[in-house]
Amino acid sequence: MQVLEGPDARRALTRTFNDLPVPDAVLARIEATFGEALSPTQVAERILADVRARGDDALRDWTERLDGARPDTLAVSADELAAASVPADLHAAIRTAIARVRAFYEQQPAHGFLNHGPDGALGQLVRPLGRVGVYVPGGLAPLISTLIHTAVPAQVAGVTDIVVTTPPARDGSVHPAILVAARELGLNQVFRAGGAQAIAALAYGTASIPAVDKIAGPGNLFVVIAKRLVYGQTGIESLPGPTETLVVADDSADPRHVAADLLAQAEHNGAEPVLVSTSRELLLRVQAELNGQLEALPEPNRGWARDSVSARMKVVLAGTLDEALDLANLYAPEHLCLLTRDPWSLLGQVQRAGGVFIGEYSMEALGDYVAGPSHVMPTGGTARFMSPVNVRDFQNIISVVGLNEGTLRRIGPAGATLARAEGLEAHARAIESRLPRDPA
Numbered sequence: 001m002q003v004l005e006g007p008d009a010r011r012a013l014t015r016t017f018n019d020l021p022v023p024d025a026v027l028a029r030i031e032a033t034f035g036e037a038l039s040p041t042q043v044a045e046r047i048l049a050d051v052r053a054r055g056d057d058a059l060r061d062w063t064e065r066l067d068g069a070r071p072d073t074l075a076v077s078a079d080e081l082a083a084a085s086v087p088a089d090l091h092a093a094i095r096t097a098i099a100r101v102r103a104f105y106e107q108q109p110a111h112g113f114l115n116h117g118p119d120g121a122l123g124q125l126v127r128p129l130g131r132v133g134v135y136v137p138g139g140l141a142p143l144i145s146t147l148i149h150t151a152v153p154a155q156v157a158g159v160t161d162i163v164v165t166t167p168p169a170r171d172g173s174v175h176p177a178i179l180v181a182a183r184e185l186g187l188n189q190v191f192r193a194g195g196a197q198a199i200a201a202l203a204y205g206t207a208s209i210p211a212v213d214k215i216a217g218p219g220n221l222f223v224v225i226a227k228r229l230v231y232g233q234t235g236i237e238s239l240p241g242p243t244e245t246l247v248v249a250d251d252s253a254d255p256r257h258v259a260a261d262l263l264a265q266a267e268h269n270g271a272e273p274v275l276v277s278t279s280r281e282l283l284l285r286v287q288a289e290l291n292g293q294l295e296a297l298p299e300p301n302r303g304w305a306r307d308s309v310s311a312r313m314k315v316v317l318a319g320t321l322d323e324a325l326d327l328a329n330l331y332a333p334e335h336l337c338l339l340t341r342d343p344w345s346l347l348g349q350v351q352r353a354g355g356v357f358i359g360e361y362s363m364e365a366l367g368d369y370v371a372g373p374s375h376v377m378p379t380g381g382t383a384r385f386m387s388p389v390n391v392r393d394f395q396n397i398i399s400v401v402g403l404n405e406g407t408l409r410r411i412g413p414a415g416a417t418l419a420r421a422e423g424l425e426a427h428a429r430a431i432e433s434r435l436p437r438d439p440a
């Protein structure tokens with residue numbers, strides 16, 4: 001285990017989304033699939049251009065090539081949706097998750113205002129977006145919860161037209177629990193498409209899949225890079241890519257729990273686990289725990305988690321908790337987990353993270369499912385300027401200006417003066433045309 005300290009730790013935790021290293025396994029799969037060494041961006045560009053040009057035919061070809069399935073119909077039929085079923089405990093858990101996430105977002109202030117005062121009226125109208133696309137990852141694992149954690153905030157915002165895409169299994173089916181969750185949410189537009197090809201379909205539209213006003217939801221590198229590339233053609237909520245968890249732990253932390261929390265996220269595709277501790281002793285004990293817990297995982301999870309731990313895990317020894325928090329803010333993790341003697345005392349120092357998980361009973365894995373806030377959170381350092389999925393992502397704001405004559409008289413001259421300072425004479429005259437003329 002290489003333990004980073006001081007400037008080495010700062011260097012290792014400094015990053016931007018644009019220069020994230022691409023895992024060797026991803027590069028190897030690209031070369032095997034495309035027969036040449038391309039970057040994920042070049043791959044995404046190729047797929048986007050092809051789907052834009054050839055629509056559903058391209059979508060079917062890429063789905064066959066990348067997911068090994070060639071579904072006859074891209075849309076999940078109403079009968080298929082109605083027939084989907086899961087064991088009763090899973091069905092109940094889906095309902096619990098929906099209720100918890102809905103109850104959380106119903107508390108988010110998301111209304112506008114319109115103040116009629118002495119100036120006339122000024123305000124903001126808040127309107128739900130028209131049509132929204134929700135990407136549900138399904139490469140390694142069918143992320144049932146992600147559908148809930150993306151669609152519910154959109155519904156709370158008032159969006160009624162929601163289009164869901166998710167990669168199909170090799171037999172062309174969509175996981176029944178995703179269909180049950182869609183049904184519970186009242187969603188009936190579900191399509192079999194994953195990766196960059198799904199993002200292309202949502203952005204440009206195809207004969208089967210309608211173009212949307214905004215695409216939300218997380219995914220692997222190909223998905224988030226494709227989202228960034230289609231931004232402008234359509235909206236995107238953020239760049240929630242391969243997951244990452246930074247645990248800050250002191251000597252009071254239980255190494256079993258620290259290891260469990262790191263491994264829980266390590267089993268996601270391309271995940272990056274980071275441990276920052278003020279205790280060298282704890283780092284050693286967590287390392288031993290990690291090895292033991294890894295070996296106890298079943299396959300394929302063991303393989304997924306081992307890849308993240310061996311290829312990307314970072315271990316940092318900080319001099320103090322202040323330094324630990326400083327490093328966490330620099331890294332701006334998707335998840336920041338505080339496992340220290342007094343975790344609440346650190347909250348004031350948290351500046352940049354997708355979500356902060358405080359203490360023993362708020363493990364991030366619970367946040368993935370039923371805590372309440374959406375688990376769709378910015379990664380790759382983008383938590384410096386982006387936020388977890390929330391109601392505001394699914395609304396637009398329209399400014400309202402309805403001033404009266406008295407206000408025009410009072411503030412009009414300042415407007416005209418600024419217009420002339422900008423060299424914009426027509427602006428100034430438009431303002432002055434409604435001002436009373438100077439009697440002189």
Ligand SMILES: NC(=O)c1ccc[n+]([C@@H]2O[C@H](COP(=O)([O-])OP(=O)(O)OC[C@H]3O[C@@H](n4cnc5c(N)ncnc54)[C@H](O)[C@@H]3O)[C@@H](O)[C@H]2O)c1
Nearest residue numbers: 137138139140167194195218219220240242243268376377
């Ligand atoms: N940040 C968040 O909020 C958040 C939430 C949930 C999941 N995630 C992340 O979502 C990701 C899910 O990844 P996944 O791979 O399991 O599912 P995914 O659905 O994101 O990606 C699968 C798709 O990737 C495409 N693909 C795979 N290899 C390719 C290649 N070589 N070239 C072109 N396209 C290729 C295929 O089309 C496939 O359908 C994980 O990295 C996970 O951490 C993030």
Ligand SMILES: N[C@H](CO)Cc1c[nH]c[nH+]1
Nearest residue numbers: 143145146243368375376
């Ligand atoms: N931890 C992932 C990224 O926040 C979300 C997830 C879904 N299912 C399990 N985990």
Ligand SMILES: [Zn+2]
Nearest residue numbers: 264265268368
């Ligand atoms: Zn997770």
